[in-house]
Amino acid sequence: MPDSHWRPARPADVAAIVHWVETPKALERWAGPGLTWPTEGTTLWQEIDASENASFCLVANDAPIAFGQLVDKGERRAHLARIIVSPDHRRQGLGERLCQHLIAEAHQRGADTVTLNVFVDNLAAIDLYRRLGFVTHGPIDTRGIQPMQLRQFIHDVDNIDP
Numbered sequence: 001m002p003d004s005h006w007r008p009a010r011p012a013d014v015a016a017i018v019h020w021v022e023t024p025k026a027l028e029r030w031a032g033p034g035l036t037w038p039t040e041g042t043t044l045w046q047e048i049d050a051s052e053n054a055s056f057c058l059v060a061n062d063a064p065i066a067f068g069q070l071v072d073k074g075e076r077r078a079h080l081a082r083i084i085v086s087p088d089h090r091r092q093g094l095g096e097r098l099c100q101h102l103i104a105e106a107h108q109r110g111a112d113t114v115t116l117n118v119f120v121d122n123l124a125a126i127d128l129y130r131r132l133g134f135v136t137h138g139p140i141d142t143r144g145i146q147p148m149q150l151r152q153f154i155h156d157v158d159n160i161d162p
Contacts, residue, residue: 017067
């Protein structure tokens with residue numbers, strides 16, 4: 001996607017992203033439990049702490065096509081969260097680009113450990129995370145969420161596609 005670029009997410013981006021999530025269950029699986037449904041951009045922006053967490057969008061033609069957050073977990077640990085790609089742009093490698101961007105950002109911010117959580121039935125995401133070097137790290141919780149950790153931190157950020 002040659003006309004796309006990364007930038008910090010804005011509240012207006014989240015207002016567009018809410019349309020990618022079609023059900024309360026889908027919202028919970030993407031962003032976590034206890035969120036308002038039906039949702040709208042301003043409320044969701046606040047509920048996912050988008051101004052507190054490093055939130056990024058891949059944008060094409062001034063519209064978000066991918067979104068993700070980097071949550072500081074302290075002790076040089078960063079957590080990838082709320083990763084989503086527009087339904088119209090899935091299966092084009094944008095999820096991988098998004099994760100690579102977040103990993104590079106974590107490295108630039110001084111993290112030496114990168115983690116994420118994934119539902120065990122989300123096989124496409126698990127496959128992507130394994131290709132990126134994540135391994136399971138800890139037990140599956142009662143909701144079916146598997147913690148994962150980056151096996152070997154990516155030190156050569158110049159070779160990561162922005």
